[in-house]
Each structure stands twice: as structure tokens, then as C-alpha cells.
Amino acid sequence: GNSVTQMEGPVTLSEEAFLTINCTYTATGYPSLFWYVQYPGEGLQLLLKATKADDKGSNKGFEATYRKETTSFHLEKGSVQVSDSAVYFCAPLSGFQKLVFGTGTRLLVSP
């Protein structure tokens, strides 16, 4: 089945710093890939997605590119804000059905 590995957190950055959160996956075939964000005390929110190789998903200044050759889907943002502090989950879609989540990466942004 599918699995995902994310960099361990917490990732601690100052406001306006560049963000990269690494995500690699193992999968049968070419799954759609998603990033979800969980703010403190809230549910999961869809951040962005990509459905095929070389697709770039983007939203709210965040970007991630589907790299089939390296089975990666790294999340990037050029300038983080304090309000971006949250837990970020990378998730491939297994068999067009279930999302497979890793343990998530906590991001802490200080002013």
C-alpha cells in the first residue's frame, strides 16, 4: 500500500523566512497528491493538490510540484507569516479512495 514520509518537526522559522517541508511517498501507480493543514484546535483543511506528474499545486502562497522521478511532493512558501503556524500533512490518495497520512510536520513561525 501507499506510505508517506515527512520531515520531522517542529520546523521553527522567523517571519518572512523561506519554507520547505519535505515529503516523499511510496505508491502503486501514480496517486494524486495532497497537502492538508491543521491549525491549532481546528480540523484538516485542504491546502493544495496535484493529480499527475509535473503538476504544480498552489494556494495562499504555498506551492508543491509532483515529482514522479523522485516520488516527492515538497511544500514551499517564499515568505512565511506567524499565521502559517500549524501542522502540515502530505497525503497520497490510495486507489482513488483513501488518503494515507504521515505524522505531519509542525511549523512554528515567530515574529
Place this chain on the structure above:
Amino acid sequence: DTGVSQNPRHKITKRGQNVTFRCDPISEHNRLYWYRQTLGQGPEFLTYFQNEAQLEKSRLLSDRFSAERPKGSFSTLEIQRTEQGDSAMYLCASSLVGRGPEAQYFGPGTRLTVL
């Protein structure tokens, strides 16, 4: 608000009691999913429905757990004879599946505490 809703938001129960959670998906969505999330972990898949049919159940879903979606709209997840290990956040998500994979949209979750 037309997002996924879940009730109750919090449930505290004693070991051995039965509990039932409800999920109302986004109205036009034909798929509904249940996940479980424990502290510090990512969500784990439990089961999903397409319309009223339950199509897959995880091995995590013991025989104490049952889920229904009788009219293809809202769903209920029941846990019988709760155990302390059942304490977790139970998440519901929905999606509209047509010609390809679509994103799943999550509700706020029901936090279960078993004493």
C-alpha cells in the same frame, strides 16, 4: 455554512458505554469517509461509503465499530463497549467522485474521551 459538519464536537464517556457520532457531508458529495486521529499522529482511514454502500473497511475497524449511511446523505459511526484505546478524534470527510480523484473535505471532528 455548506461544509462538512459533525456532532457532537466532544464526547466524554465511561468505559463500556456505547457512543454514536453523526456526520453531515457537503450536500452534493457522493463519497463519505471516516478517519481516526490520535494525539501527535496523522489521521488513519477507517471506512468509506459511496452513496449508501459501504465499500471498504480498515482492519482498524473492529467488530465493536459500525458505520451506516442509510440514505446516502448523513452517516453515523457507532462504537459499542468503548475502551480507553478508543479515545481519539474521529474525522469525517466527503468528496464528489466523477471522472477522476477529487479532494476530500474534512469536518471539524468529534473528540472522544473514554474514562
